[in-house]
Amino acid sequence: MDPKIKSAYLAPEGLLEPLLKEVDGIVSVHDRLILSSKPFIDAHWAQNIWENPITLSIDSINDAAKKLKGIQRNWCLYSFTLHRRAKLIEEKLNSSKPRPTPFPSPLPTQGTGSWCLLDENTLLASSDCSSPFPNGEPFFIEDKKGPPNRAYLKLYEALTLAGKTPKAGEFCIDIGGSPGGWAWVIQKCGADVLSVDRSPLDEKISRLKGVSFEKRDAFSLLPEEFEKEGKKVDWFFSDVICYPEKLYDWLAVWIDSGICKNFICTIKFKGEPEPEIIKKFAAIENSKVVHLFHNKNELTFIKPGNVR
Numbered sequence: 340m341d342p343k344i345k346s347a348y349l350a351p352e353g354l355l356e357p358l359l360k361e362v363d364g365i366v367s368v369h370d371r372l373i374l375s376s377k378p379f380i381d382a383h384w385a386q387n388i389w390e391n392p393i394t395l396s397i398d399s400i401n402d403a404a405k406k407l408k409g410i411q412r413n414w415c416l417y418s419f420t421l422h423r424r425a426k427l428i429e430e431k432l433n434s435s436k437p438r439p440t441p442f443p444s445p446l447p448t449q450g451t452g453s454w455c456l457l458d459e460n461t462l463l464a465s466s467d468c469s470s471p472f473p474n475g476e477p478f479f480i481e482d483k484k485g486p487p488n489r490a491y492l493k494l495y496e497a498l499t500l501a502g503k504t505p506k507a508g509e510f511c512i513d514i515g516g517s518p519g520g521w522a523w524v525i526q527k528c529g530a531d532v533l534s535v536d537r538s539p540l541d542e543k544i545s546r547l548k549g550v551s552f553e554k555r556d557a558f559s560l561l562p563e564e565f566e567k568e569g570k571k572v573d574w575f576f577s578d579v580i581c582y583p584e585k586l587y588d589w590l591a592v593w594i595d596s597g598i599c600k601n602f603i604c605t606i607k608f609k610g611e612p613e614p615e616i617i618k619k620f621a622a623i624e625n626s627k628v629v630h631l632f633h634n635k636n637e638l639t640f641i642k643p644g645n646v647r
């Protein structure tokens with residue numbers, strides 16, 4: 340394929356458009372995979388970025404598997420063409436199948452490479468991918484009984500990427516916390532949590548030890564309240580539904596106060612996302628703004644005290 344592919348971006352299901360706006364040098368688009376002639380950028384809307392892909396000529400299924408195995412052990416296929424041939428190569432690769440992991444678990448240490456067939460005799464492969472999960476899809480062992488909704492999976496994913504979790508003895512605030520999926524995760528980690536929302540928590544969550552609740556407007560909650568009482572806040576979680584600009588201004592007050600080091604917030608968009616506001620979040624020191632597999636039309640801002 341001409342010109343040379345220097346990066347590739349896998350879009351989340353149903354969210355190709357915002358990624359197309361972020362990526363330059365687009366050569367072609369294959370379902371959810373964007374191929375670019377420019378070096379990779381940290382695209383916020385990518386589910387996985389193939390950072391330095393190489394193009395390999397192959398003359399058979401065996402040859403393809405041999406060449407990939409010669410690079411590394413674990414590979415994940417993104418198939419958009421010649422599905423049968425791709426599947427046969429995949430079978431020969433015999434990569435370990437991803438299994439649902441318990442939470443918390445450390446990030447996988449062995450990276451998974453990504454590959455696809457471009458045509459019958461050419462494949463594109465990258466052993467340098469942004470996501471530690473195959474095709475950017477983490478799977479956790481689900482809990483159908485404890486949490487009141489599936490929002491807990493989003494926090495599982497964010498905390499796994501942050502590389503740390505709230506601990507016993509820590510105090511967390513959980514803004515826009517109802518019905519309590521996130522509060523359930525935080526409590527399960529052993530920390531105390533104050534959830535704030537205009538709607539009540541699910542009863543089974545509000546009864547959990549270490550969970551408290553205040554019914555009030557999220558944006559009236561300011562660091563002074565805690566400073567006055569000499570109370571530390573270890574984690575600031577927000578899943579509140581609001582305009583990104585409003586979240587940014589309020590979050591900035593909390594970050595500037597220095598009262599809290601760890602932040603995880605969803606940035607929700609109504610319709611088309613606004614790149615300018617995303618840039619403002621991304622410019623906050625020691626933070627990252629990513630699209631989680633469990634996010635819909637939203638991004639997640641992660642600023643753990645220890646981010647690289």
Ligand SMILES: C[S@@+](CC[C@H](N)C(=O)[O-])C[C@H]1O[C@@H](n2cnc3c(N)ncnc32)[C@H](O)[C@@H]1O
Pocket residue numbers: 488490491514515516517518519520521522535536537538555556557558578579580581
């Ligand atoms: C996506 S839900 C949160 C789900 C929650 N993280 C969980 O795990 O169950 C968003 C919440 O934001 C709350 N909300 C929206 N605007 C708010 C405001 N100004 N003040 C407080 N809560 C608000 C809504 O009531 C809703 O419960």
